[in-house]
Amino acid sequence: MALSVREYRARIKSTESMKKITRAMELIAASRIIKAQQRAQAAAPYARELTRAVSAVATFSNVDHALTLEPENPKKAAILIVTSDRGLAGAYSSSVLKEAERLIEKLKGEGKDVDLYTSGRKAEAYFKFRQRRVVQSWTGFSDQPTYDVAAEIGATLIATFLAEEGDDLADVDEVHVVYTRFRSMLSQEPTAVRLLPLEVVEGTEPPEAGDLLPLYEFEPSPSDVLDSLLPRYVQSRIFFALLQAAASELAARQKAMKSATDNADELIKKYKRIANQARQAGITQEISEIVGGVNALADAQAGSE
């Protein structure tokens, strides 16, 4: 027991105030999660209708579009990595980054160059520290993304995808997104998906036998409609990824802060026990000192008499 009772008391106090902070952060994250989930739900109708429209066009017209075309010989890939702006969320950001690293390795193994695009300060800091080039990064919205941000990211990625070789923009042949999928409050899962070229969309419903499919009229023309439909579809997918990431971030933070609070509790308990022991040891020592002193005095007096 190297430390005095006073020092243990100080430690207990600081652990207690830390516990208050982590407890507050846990509660804040918990209340924001509900909002984040509501936002994700509110965005669902748009994504659903858009998917329906895209599959309608894809199913009922034979128009090829630049965004759906597989490049013959993909040489360059872009990856959008969605992380948080702030830490204190356990392994949230690092597991996304790990997943991203795995994807980068895989793409490099296939002989593709990789361009990095990041969202969230954590990813930016991660690559900056390792002195790896990030083409563009967006920050400052990770826990409540707006559609405008998604639209901007989408526009940038589409532009790089559509850029021809020799343009100023880096020309990429495929675009991937790495984000954290929100499964439940307890489990979030880093996922990598290929965004572009768009894969064939799941049809609204498979045509049943004898059922006539609606024959859409397109105004102004199928290709024009597709032209404006597909970029929006891409943006909505990115928005979806951002919303999922936001909900996951908050869930991860809540979990991390809950275990921090629990750990602080444990620590306080432990310190209290040690402090009490130290106090008791002090008292015992004092008593034995007094007793020893009295005995010595008595001995001395007995000797002199």
Next chain:
Amino acid sequence: MADAGDSVLQVELVAADRLVWSGQATMVIARTTEGDVGILPNHAPLLSSIIEGVVDVQTVEGETWVAAVDAGFLSVADNRVSILSERAEMSHEIDLEKARQDLERAKSSGEDDDAAQEAVRRAEARIRAAERAS
């Protein structure tokens, strides 16, 4: 596929981040890139791009709802009308004063590119929607 009997439209007006309005209607008017289009029940399946403008919805109760929308889509199939737009507002959600200021600002910005014209059209649509409702 629609039954001849059910002659109402199931309308959904959807913005990127929320469902703005949904309900049953007898008529929907929207502005496409080709011009205004009115949708009545049992309309042929249609997929069309719409531009910044006002969408009119006449409900089965005979009310008229007006909304201002951004560029987006209109899809009609089986008496289901979906209007998708990145931004959409019902007329009663629009602050008329603020919309007027936005229009002034958009007009006086002096730029004449596509984005500026789009901003002007959007502001005009919002004012029109708000005025129609009041």
